[in-house]
Amino acid sequence: MSGHHDVSYLAPKDTLWKTIWSWVYTVDHKKIGVMYLSAILLAFFLGGVAAMAVRLELWAPTQTVLERANDGTVTPVTRGVFLDPGIKENGKEVPPNVWYNRAFTLHGAIMVFLFIIPSIPAALGNIFLPIMLGAKDVAFPRLNLFSWYVYVFGGLFAIYSILAGGVETGWTFYTPYSTTTEWGATTAMVLAAFILGFSSIFTGMNFIVTVHKLRAPGMGWFDMPLFVWAVYATAIIQVLATPVLGITLLMLVFERLFKIGIFDPALGGDAVLFQHFFWFYSHPAVYIMILPGFGIASELIAVHCRKRLFGYKAIAFSSIAIAAISFLVWGHHMFLSETAAANIVFSGLTFLVAIPTAIKVFNWLATFYKASISWNTPMLYAAFFIFCFTIGGLTGPPLATLATDIHLHDTYFVVAHFHYVMMGGTVLAFMGGLHHWWPKFTGRMYNEFWARVASVIVFIAFNITFFVQFFLGTQGMPRRYATYDEHFQLLHQISTAGALLLLVGFLIHAAVFAQSLVAGAKAPKNPWGGLSLEWETESPPVEHNFHREPVVTHGPYDYDTVVPAHVDPRDYPLPDPAEVRRVHGDHH
Amino acid sequence: MAHAHDHKPKLDLDDGRFDPHETLASDEAHAGHHVHVASFGLMFWVFAILLVLTALTVWTSRLPMSHTAHLVMAIVIATVKALLVAAFFMHLWWDKALNTIVVSATLFAAVLFVGLTLLDVNSRALVTPMEKPERIAGGVQPTNAELTTSGAFELSRRAAEEKKAKGLPIDHDTGHGGDKPH
Amino acid sequence: MSSITTKDLTADRDLLPWEAYVPGHHWRNAEDEAEGAKLGMWLFLSTEVLLFMGFFTAYAAFRMKFPGNWYEAAHYYLDWQIGAINTCVLLLSSWTVVMAVRAAQLAKRRQILVYLAITNLCALFFLATKLILEYWPKIQKGKLPGANFAYTGEVQGAHDHIFLSVYWISTATHGFHVLVGVFLISWCMIKAAKNHYGPKHYTSLENVALYWHLVDVIWIFLFPLLYLA
Ligand code: HEM
Numbered sequence: 001m002s003g004h005h006d007v008s009y010l011a012p013k014d015t016l017w018k019t020i021w022s023w024v025y026t027v028d029h030k031k032i033g034v035m036y037l038s039a040i041l042l043a044f045f046l047g048g049v050a051a052m053a054v055r056l057e058l059w060a061p062t063q064t065v066l067e068r069a070n071d072g073t074v075t076p077v078t079r080g081v082f083l084d085p086g087i088k089e090n091g092k093e094v095p096p097n098v099w100y101n102r103a104f105t106l107h108g109a110i111m112v113f114l115f116i117i118p119s120i121p122a123a124l125g126n127i128f129l130p131i132m133l134g135a136k137d138v139a140f141p142r143l144n145l146f147s148w149y150v151y152v153f154g155g156l157f158a159i160y161s162i163l164a165g166g167v168e169t170g171w172t173f174y175t176p177y178s179t180t181t182e183w184g185a186t187t188a189m190v191l192a193a194f195i196l197g198f199s200s201i202f203t204g205m206n207f208i209v210t211v212h213k214l215r216a217p218g219m220g221w222f223d224m225p226l227f228v229w230a231v232y233a234t235a236i237i238q239v240l241a242t243p244v245l246g247i248t249l250l251m252l253v254f255e256r257l258f259k260i261g262i263f264d265p266a267l268g269g270d271a272v273l274f275q276h277f278f279w280f281y282s283h284p285a286v287y288i289m290i291l292p293g294f295g296i297a298s299e300l301i302a303v304h305c306r307k308r309l310f311g312y313k314a315i316a317f318s319s320i321a322i323a324a325i326s327f328l329v330w331g332h333h334m335f336l337s338e339t340a341a342a343n344i345v346f347s348g349l350t351f352l353v354a355i356p357t358a359i360k361v362f363n364w365l366a367t368f369y370k371a372s373i374s375w376n377t378p379m380l381y382a383a384f385f386i387f388c389f390t391i392g393g394l395t396g397p398p399l400a401t402l403a404t405d406i407h408l409h410d411t412y413f414v415v416a417h418f419h420y421v422m423m424g425g426t427v428l429a430f431m432g433g434l435h436h437w438w439p440k441f442t443g444r445m446y447n448e449f450w451a452r453v454a455s456v457i458v459f460i461a462f463n464i465t466f467f468v469q470f471f472l473g474t475q476g477m478p479r480r481y482a483t484y485d486e487h488f489q490l491l492h493q494i495s496t497a498g499a500l501l502l503l504v505g506f507l508i509h510a511a512v513f514a515q516s517l518v519a520g521a522k523a524p525k526n527p528w529g530g531l532s533l534e535w536e537t538e539s540p541p542v543e544h545n546f547h548r549e550p551v552v553t554h555g556p557y558d559y560d561t562v563v564p565a566h567v568d569p570r571d572y573p574l575p576d577p578a579e580v581r582r583v584h585g586d587h588h
Numbered sequence: 589m590a591h592a593h594d595h596k597p598k599l600d601l602d603d604g605r606f607d608p609h610e611t612l613a614s615d616e617a618h619a620g621h622h623v624h625v626a627s628f629g630l631m632f633w634v635f636a637i638l639l640v641l642t643a644l645t646v647w648t649s650r651l652p653m654s655h656t657a658h659l660v661m662a663i664v665i666a667t668v669k670a671l672l673v674a675a676f677f678m679h680l681w682w683d684k685a686l687n688t689i690v691v692s693a694t695l696f697a698a699v700l701f702v703g704l705t706l707l708d709v710n711s712r713a714l715v716t717p718m719e720k721p722e723r724i725a726g727g728v729q730p731t732n733a734e735l736t737t738s739g740a741f742e743l744s745r746r747a748a749e750e751k752k753a754k755g756l757p758i759d760h761d762t763g764h765g766g767d768k769p770h
Numbered sequence: 771m772s773s774i775t776t777k778d779l780t781a782d783r784d785l786l787p788w789e790a791y792v793p794g795h796h797w798r799n800a801e802d803e804a805e806g807a808k809l810g811m812w813l814f815l816s817t818e819v820l821l822f823m824g825f826f827t828a829y830a831a832f833r834m835k836f837p838g839n840w841y842e843a844a845h846y847y848l849d850w851q852i853g854a855i856n857t858c859v860l861l862l863s864s865w866t867v868v869m870a871v872r873a874a875q876l877a878k879r880r881q882i883l884v885y886l887a888i889t890n891l892c893a894l895f896f897l898a899t900k901l902i903l904e905y906w907p908k909i910q911k912g913k914l915p916g917a918n919f920a921y922t923g924e925v926q927g928a929h930d931h932i933f934l935s936v937y938w939i940s941t942a943t944h945g946f947h948v949l950v951g952v953f954l955i956s957w958c959m960i961k962a963a964k965n966h967y968g969p970k971h972y973t974s975l976e977n978v979a980l981y982w983h984l985v986d987v988i989w990i991f992l993f994p995l996l997y998l999a
């Protein structure tokens with residue numbers, strides 16, 4: 001076998017220059033995945049900084065004070081707690097509430113478009129989907145690299161927008177505010193999201209074709225790991241929903257540049273139409289965010305419970321069902337702006353999505369039964385994920401119910417709901433997946449003790465930060481306000497304290513990863529005893545993933561009949577030891 | 589248990605080449621499946637029918653029918669044309685079913701997008717009266733209800749009046765068509 | 771289809787590029803690669819359809835609200851004859867693209883080039899008509915979208931400017947796709963000239979053809995909706 005296939009994909013080339021070139025010009029899905037991972041972690045950091053700014057500003061309500069100017073006139077001036085730099089733009093001092101708007105818009109837009117949507121598919125999915133299928137690469141490697149550069153290009157627009165004054169419309173860019181606001185650089189941010197959408201589309205297209213055409217010999221649809229199913233379902237949404245975001249944002253740009261009037265009521269247009277356009281994408285998009293998290297949860301639970309997943313097909317098909325239903329429900333974001341007829345239909349359809357979602361949760365729970373669970377960091381995160389996601393999911397129906405949503409809409413209840421699903425769901429699953437696969441794609445083990453400490457801190461801090469927001473919301477605290485009634489202050493302060501603790505948790509995680517990269521022990525091929533194909537190749541994988549194209553002879557979760565190499569069979573809750581086979585991790 | 593090197597891989601992909609025996613076999617498979625050569629006659633007829641349908645859609649648009657009927661006719665004929673293009677010019681008729689599934693999923697999303705949006709937009713009239721459906725050209729002034737749905741009309745009317753007052757020319761555009769069906 | 775050697779053993783000559791074509795290293799065979807590429811193209815066309823659905827939905831929303839106004843505006847501002855001629859031209863170009871793919875399947879290099887050349891001429895005719903006979907007079911008369919619309923007093927209804935907005939953005943986006951098509955078809959012509967297309971390999975030609983048909987399909991809807999209905 002020729003030499004270069006056997007080299008780790010991370011191995012440096014002869015010269016530094018060649019090494020750099022081998023990254024910027026790579027078509028290797030693993031390298032592209034690692035580059036995506038670095039970028040989204042950077043985005044997560046930036047979004048986190050903006051989040052801290054929001055939380056610190058909410059430590060106390062803004063104050064309106066009377067200020068006496070030199071000429072003796074007295075004017076009421078609003079003073080921010082934290083976000084009040086007193087900078088002038090176009091001759092006017094930017095008021096603190098505009099700074100506050102910028103902070104939460106920045107937070108939302110970065111977290112949604114630059115972090116969470118690409119997070120699992122484009123980073124972990126890119127690295128692992130082809131390996132789990134036993135393929136050498138994704139179907140269109142150059143398109144994959146292109147999508148990464150499109151992402152970077154979009155990111156540059158976002159950064160330009162931030163530097164040029166930011167955006168204060170919220171990540172939803174609702175018209176007519178987004179077409180009339182005079183502050184900041186809205187157009188650049190809208191273009192950023194537009195461009196980032198294309199990167200997402202390309203990733204989705206690539207994965208669909210990869211799954212259809214590049215499965216290893218012997219791998220049928222129901223031999224695919226559930227992570228692959230989930231990413232596949234995600235890709236369907238990415239392809240079918242994202243173009244509508246593209247055209248929406250393009251029309252918004254036209255609206256801002258040429259005043260085409262379609263979304264502008266002052267010109268006879270229709271502002272609510274914009275909301276339809278936006279949510280036609282953005283509700284399916286929340287499933288772009290969570291479905292890959294579901295996929296990771298399935299992997300973590302099966303591998304760390306060392307047990308066949310309960311209800312494989314139910315979990316697989318529920319992903320597809322969720323993808324389909326996600327196109328039916330967008331109007332539940334508009335119960336206060338659309339008509340009663342639409343309200344009734346959308347409310348009814350929204351409840352449908354709870355069914356496939358609950359199917360997943362029940363199957364995961366059933367898998368725990370009589371499992372031999374190893375409570376390492378990925379498994380902890382899987383459990384935290386189920387806990388938080390269930391809370392997030394269960395707070396969905398009250399929002400989908402017309403009568404209650406009238407009260408809860410645009411309050412902190414919604415903020416808590418979507419943070420429980422997006423952070424408690426996707427981000428916790430992402431963290432679990434990151435730890436689970438870290439040894440595989442970096443070739444290094446991480447410090448299990450400190451990672452567990454950090455994960456517990458993140459879990460507790462997350463709940464402190466966001467659970468109180470349910471109470472804030474039910475008591476009537478609206479979202480996106482820089483100030484509030486004083487009786488909300490205690491709950492806001494608890495939330496801010498939780499956010500600071502979250503920061504501590506993530507900093508410990510960062511330290512654990514840094515330590516692992518610098519001085520981590522070398523990772524074995526199969527540290528957790530997994531059965532899917534990625535555990536049969538080297539850690540880190542060789543350039544073409546496998547020494548030889550693998551032939552699939554067992555399912556990814558056949559823990560009742562197969563024991564991976566180097567793992568103590570006594571750790572396995574096997575029904576019949578006589579039937580046990582051993583997988584040879586070694587292919588030589 | 590069987591594993592990778594027990595089973596001789598069908599194709600040795602390591603050098604990107606094929607086992608010659610395999611090549612022969614898949615060559616036939618390839619020729620048999622992939623190359624469906626379109627028949628000249630069929631494609632020409634499809635083209636001819638598309639032209640006829642184009643003429644038909646123009647013709648129906650000039651019939652004295654309601655606005656809704658015009659719209660429905662236009663959409664129906666266009667859909668037939670699009671299906672012809674997709675099935676024959678784009679080869680879906682002979683292709684793997686998967687490509688047709690992709691198209692169907694797309695249409696599913698597309699129809700939902702328009703349909704559920706219209707569900708809202710069209711039911712607004714139940715609450716707020718909208719413009720009278722059948723407005724015919726010829727200097728009919730908008731009603732008050734119309735003015736509230738469109739401040740723009742009012743704005744542009746004022747702008748034109750201002751121009752008139754200042755003695756600026758208002759160019760009287762006749763457009764290209766101007767042919768009225770009624 | 772790949773081969774062991776680039777020499778054709780029977781003909782004793784160098785194989786043409788399409789004969790010597792070897793699929794990418796991660797594909798199992800050329801058929802999988804071609805089918806994968808086509809599936810990818812169809813997925814891309816999906817995204818195009820849904821992108822244009824934005825315009826169609828905007829069209830539908832306002833057309834439902836102001837049916838009379840829109841019917842009148844369509845007939846007043848747009849010339850159905852130009853639209854109809856352009857429709858026929860695009861249909862012709864779709865047919866010639868089909869014929870170009872067919873020529874590739876039959877290894878007729880010159881035919882590929884001729885058909886693609888006709889396709890490109892049609893595309894350029896379409897663009898020229900749009901720019902010279904439609905866009906330019908409208909720009910001169912101020913028949914621009916939204917707020918830039920010049921009100922002249924004898925207009926048909928209160929929402930002409932919104933009609934024109936939908937007209938402008940949808941036809942301009944479509945026109946942009948036509949322009950992209952011109953470049954893609956030219957690229958295919960270069961490849962065809964260099965003998966890259968033949969019965970065993972014509973993936974990019976086939977996919978560009980699919981793209982071109984989609985551009986045609988979009989226009990098949992835009993024409994009656996904007997010019998006639
Ligand atoms: C279990 C099923 C779910 C139901 C029934 C549900 C329902 C809802 C409803 C009705 C709203 C609108 C509330 C309002 O604005 O008044 C909402 C908001 C939201 N949901 Fe969910 N949801 C579910 C799951 C999810 C998931 C899985 C995610 C993301 C991973 C998510 C993310 C969001 C976001 C981001 C918002 C707020 C968007 C904004 O206005 O900025 N939801 N949800």
Ligand SMILES: [Cu+2]
Pocket residue numbers: 282283286329330332333
């Ligand atoms: Cu939603």
